[in-house]
Amino acid sequence: xxxxxxxxxxxxxxxxxxxxxxxxxxxxxxxxxxxxxxxxxxxxxxxxxxxxxxxxxxxxxxxxxxxxxxxxxxxxxxxxxxxxxxxxxxxxxxxxxxxxxxxxxxxxxxxxxxxxxxxxxxxxxxxxxxxxxxxxxxxxxxxxxxxxxxxxxxxxxxxxxxxxxxxxxxxxxxxxxxxxxxxxxxxxxxxxxxxxxxxxxxxxxxxxxxxxxxxxxxxxxxxxxxxxxxxxxxxxxxxxxxxxxxxxxxxxxxxxxxxxxxxxxxxxxxxxxxxxxxxxxxxxxxxxxxxxxxxxxxxxxxxxxxxxxxxxxxxxxxxxxxxxxxxxxxxxxxxxxxxxxxxxxxxxxxxxxxxxxxxxxxxxxxxxxxxxxxxxxxxxxxxxxxxxxxxxxxxxxxxxxxxxxxxxxxx
Numbered sequence: 001x002x003x004x005x006x007x008x009x010x011x012x013x014x015x016x017x018x019x020x021x022x023x024x025x026x027x028x029x030x031x032x033x034x035x036x037x038x039x040x041x042x043x044x045x046x047x048x049x050x051x052x053x054x055x056x057x058x059x060x061x062x063x064x065x066x067x068x069x070x071x072x073x074x075x076x077x078x079x080x081x082x083x084x085x086x087x088x089x090x091x092x093x094x095x096x097x098x099x100x101x102x103x104x105x106x107x108x109x110x111x112x113x114x115x116x117x118x119x120x121x122x123x124x125x126x127x128x129x130x131x132x133x134x135x136x137x138x139x140x141x142x143x144x145x146x147x148x149x150x151x152x153x154x155x156x157x158x159x160x161x162x163x164x165x166x167x168x169x170x171x172x173x174x175x176x177x178x179x180x181x182x183x184x185x186x187x188x189x190x191x192x193x194x195x196x197x198x199x200x201x202x203x204x205x206x207x208x209x210x211x212x213x214x215x216x217x218x219x220x221x222x223x224x225x226x227x228x229x230x231x232x233x234x235x236x237x238x239x240x241x242x243x244x245x246x247x248x249x250x251x252x253x254x255x256x257x258x259x260x261x262x263x264x265x266x267x268x269x270x271x272x273x274x275x276x277x278x279x280x281x282x283x284x285x286x287x288x289x290x291x292x293x294x295x296x297x298x299x300x301x302x303x304x305x306x307x308x309x310x311x312x313x314x315x316x317x318x319x320x321x322x323x324x325x326x327x328x329x330x331x332x333x334x335x336x337x338x339x340x341x342x343x344x345x346x347x348x349x350x351x352x353x354x355x356x357x358x359x360x361x362x363x364x365x366x367x368x369x370x371x372x373x374x375x376x377x378x379x380x381x382x383x384x385x386x387x388x389x390x391x392x393x394x395x396x397x398x399x400x401x402x403x404x405x406x407x408x409x410x411x
Contacts, residue, residue: 059379217287
């Protein structure tokens with residue numbers, strides 16, 4: 001019986017020689033997916049959906065911004081980005097009174113205002129950009145509180161790690177001087193203090209979300225450590241704070257199994273109750289790999305790169321996910337792992353693998369048997385994220401999973 005989580009990989013692995021990439025085919029796929037998104041998500045439609053990056057119109061606006069910045073569709077892409085972000089901001093206004101929304105990046109208002117600021121910057125609309133940045137910056141005071149969200153205040157979807165990722169992205173896309181290191185340091189200090197409160201024998205910094213001790217990129221310790229490694233903390237590798245982060249990274253590294261995967265929660269290390277562990281960006285090796293890549297770049301220790309290679313080999317075997325085309329728990333998210341390894345190693349094997357995962361998106365078995373996501377046109381669950389993956393296939397030397405670029409200087 002086959003897996004319920006992934007399709008068997010029908011492709012041969014890289015056998016040497018030049019990589020054949022048909023840019024016209026990739027651009028044609030991008031066009032077809034963009035048409036599908038626009039046809040099904042009119043920016044001026046009435047909707048009860050949230051406007052956030054994860055499944056809302058801000059995520060589609062981000063896709064169009066990425067198309068514009070990559071030189072695809074030109075000004076038309078920027079106009080679409082503006083239309084979608086206007087709708088996202090109208091939806092965000094409904095939740096503006098909730099303090100936790102101000103620092104919720106992927107699933108709240110902070111991400112909406114960050115993307116709106118970037119779009120305004122491209123339009124040279126300085127007054128609007130400044131107002132968006134002001135709205136985004138209201139999250140700083142909230143982030144200083146140890147507990148501002150009853151479900152967890154540190155993870156990447158709606159906690160401090162996500163807010164930090166938003167700051168880093170704004171530094172990349174607008175200006176590295178927007179938020180001084182002191183501001184980032186205060187948020188990092190709250191994150192460290194939160195993690196020290198309930199430290200365990202396995203991990204010096206310990207976090208919970210929804211009552212579980214998640215380890216993966218969504219909700220979990222790996223993305224929190226990743227965002228701390230992106231911070232000014234890395235300028236003093238011998239500091240007590242940096243030692244806590246590194247020891248936590250090493251604790252996570254020790255949990256990687258022989259197959260290359262990571263447990264979803266710390267409890268899974270004890271109970272081993274999952275018959276078929278998750279290999280997604282949100283939970284498992286396809287998300288933890290970004291932390292290990294950053295750790296390799298910061299500490300220059302080969303064991304972190306070896307961890308990334310083991311993760312990528314696992315994703316090649318089990319990453320053609322049945323949950324759809326998206327980046328959170330879909331085929332495009334798996335494909336991004338190979339683009340990361342290609343940038344880390346320059347090994348053409350990984351570009352070959354990424355292209356094969358792109359090819360599977362139009363494979364008959366995928367079209368016939370893949371599940372339809374809850375939000376099939378969104379950034380994290382659906383085709384908007386797939387478009388971002390395809391854009392990065394055209395320029396693999398710049399490829400980066402949304403808001404998790406391990407290579408660029410952030411401050």
